[in-house]
Amino acid sequence: MTKDQIIKALKTAIEVLGTHNESECAGLLLEVCNILLPTDQGHIQYVDSEQSVYSGRVDLIVYADAVETFGSIRRIIYVWELKAPQLSLFSIDTNSRARPTDHLYDAENQLIHYHDSLCNNSSFLETHKILSAKDVKFGGIIIGRFNNYVEHRSMNEEKAKNLAEHALRMRQDLFYTPRGIKIWTWDTILMKARLLAQSFTTIKGDDSTQLHATLNATLPALTIKATGHIN
Secondary structure: HHHHHHHHHHHHOOOOOOOOOHHHHHHHHHHHHHHHHHOOOOOOEEEEEEEEEOOOOEEEEEEEEEEEOOOEEEEEEEEEEEEEOOOOEEEEOOOOOOEEHHHHHHHHHHHHHHHHHHEEEEHHHHOOOOOHHHHEEEEEOOOOOOOOEOOOOOHHHHHHHHHHHHHHHHHHHHHHHHOOOOOOOHHHHHHHHHHHHHHEEEOOOOOOOOEHHHHHHOOOOEEEOOOOOOO
């Protein structure tokens, strides 16, 4: 599929109602996985889906090679946990407080356990040429959408959204940002995928030329291992 077709398929997948289709969304994410790598961390060499570790199966591991100051290459990996776009991030706890849903709590718990398992697996580190456990980094959690961000129930939707945003900011300040953990919705993924495609579009006068060939040639060739199903 072209990048436009992948983005269209991803949009369709995240808009599905009545079922949890994280496996389908995860498969499409693999096709645009460059958006999961910080721009200053080299380029992706390998993406592994459903890697078995002591504490379970990691949804997604991004392996990247970064060029250090003196030109040497250092292997860094990022650990991601994926949940369905149909799931909310927050629910209303009291009239003045929101809390993460059980789905977000579960994602957090899985992420930190998988990260710990990889950091303490010397065989894994050696096999993948990772020099230090410090090079095993948190990627983040992908869950929900903008329009189901919070389960507002009987509360005014705007108030519920404000409480959820406040709850997220506190968790970002205390937990997520200090550890480099990203919390993205699937809409965020879709936006980033579109921006990636647009970055390879040239505008000449009134003509807009899509450089799909350039996009495919410029992005590094990836080895993608996908087994099993995303939890």
